[in-house]
Amino acid sequence: MRIGTRKSTMALAQTAEIARRLAAAAPGLDVEIVKFETIGDTDQTSKLLMHGGKGGAFVAEIRDAVRSGRLHAAMHSLKDMPGNEDTPGLVIGATLPRESAADALVLREGITLDDFRRTRGKGFKLGTNAVRRAAYAKRLFPDIEVIHFRGAADTRVRKLDDGEMQRLPDGGEAGPADALIMARSGLERVGLADRVAYEFSSHEMLPAVGQGIVAVECAVSDWETRRLLALIDDASAHVCCDAEREVLWVLNGHCNSPIAGHATIAGDEMTLTASVLDESGGAFIESVRSGPASRPRELGRTVAFDLLDKGAAAIIAQTRVEDA
Template sequence: MADRLRIGTRKSAMALAQTAEIARRLAAAVPGIEVEIVKFETTGDVDQTSKLLPHGGKGGAFVAQIREAVLSGELHAAMHSLKDMPGNEDTPGLVIGATLARDPPGDVLVLRPGLSIEDFRRAGAKGFKIGTNAVRRAAYARRLFPEVEIIHYRGAADTRVRKLDNAELQRLPDGGAVGPADALIMARSGLERVGLAGRIAYEFPVSEMLPAVGQGIVAVECAMKDWQTRQTLALIDDPAAHRCAEAEREVLWVLNGHCNSPIAGFAAIDGTQMSLTASVLDEAGTLIIEASRVGPANRPRELGRAVGLELRAKGAADIIERSRPV
């Protein structure tokens, strides 16, 4: 059992809150353990203007630098939001040692001051600008609100809300700008982590906007051969969240999705059974392919593989290929 852990994390308020929760749980599970939180300013944190694709997607922007520190031995472990971890590629030498119990997984609507959800609904979102950087959220928003304008919007959760409130423009890589935004689509869990849950104007049901794979799950990654750290992290692992994560990420693996693919997936456990629903959309939100299955909760990857293969059989691979960067 480890008596000291160095855990790497991003400098954002949400990442620090998530890592502090890991430290609290470790302290409760292993009295006297020393947890050192090492802060990283990742590529995605430094550049809050560009789209994530040039940085290698979320994996390259938010994960790669901290992963390298674990592989080099600088860190014992790394904290990630599971939805930021690429699921279509192996990372030799690393393993998810623990997942925390899942926070609320859904997406929500945050409105600028002075705008009510009634105003938004009455107009059918016509003429409104919704900010998001997620291709999945943008695709669903275009499907739900065909007349809305989706604008590129970057930043940590608290930063995005601040920009919304101050009617700030979002700078673009070419030197231009868009906005200001009238609304944002964000993860409920992220807003709760930074104390902004009170800004939620509307919560999209899972049936209306399927979450990103792994949304709401905090993952702790460590070296595969570091059995001492793995043994310690296992003490704070939530088995239900871990199984759901395995099922959802298996869908990504089967589909070979990339950061420009609007892919969604959500698993839930009821007793000994697990349900899994996943979807693939085109970027315009006009075409959606969905698959749902139920299977034994103790065989999550098998369920994820079946759902992923069903999506492929329905034509999901063609949608993903068309959205692949050239």
């Protein structure tokens, strides 16, 4: 089986775990990892919107290789997969067990969390490329300056430690950053868990849809690959994936929309929380609903329609100005 992945340290670690699980579930299966350098990896200056969002930047090239038959499957971080558009001919064949979905604060040496809280972030620069994280950060630290910050997980931490400036799409520079907000699971995958200065609760910063879940995508008609991937599929992670992504689908959320969603399961019941913010963090609406874990998409639709009833469409429409 040929599995495509990005060349980053984190992506390779995720794909190696898929290969390990497949080898254990199907002894004798030959798994080849095919590395891709996507446009999002080569261009670490532009905003992802310029490349069609995370889907265009990190997913599209590998998906095309699956569609053409050059690959049997593709590894993606689920949060990088667009949820507001059709993916004709492709299906998520497996999701690995969910790792931590939490966001974490990484600080430059000499800075403490108390410094941020005492000053409300005034005088500090926070690096992130995620509009969701930027919006929540503005709610937690109203006076902080958020700067555009790109790179793989380990690269971002190195740039923080080195005091490196971030090149901007307009040719200018920003920084250096005093802190970063990153996925805890990503830091763990690249061996940097010790850099977590603070882990945000879901009440403080609701995770991105799919955060902490590794997905394996394949062709709808490739039944042998689907059979093999089913052997490593984690059912709990998969239904959470379905519920959270249904919210994106109904809201037609795009890469510039600060939308968050996180599902948890207790017994046979699933609880889904989702939110929509404006880019400043000023406007904020949230919905929390529970239902049978066996009907995740129905729960996702219920939560999404509740958000729409509360005014989500108008907030999302405002974030589409840059699209035009």
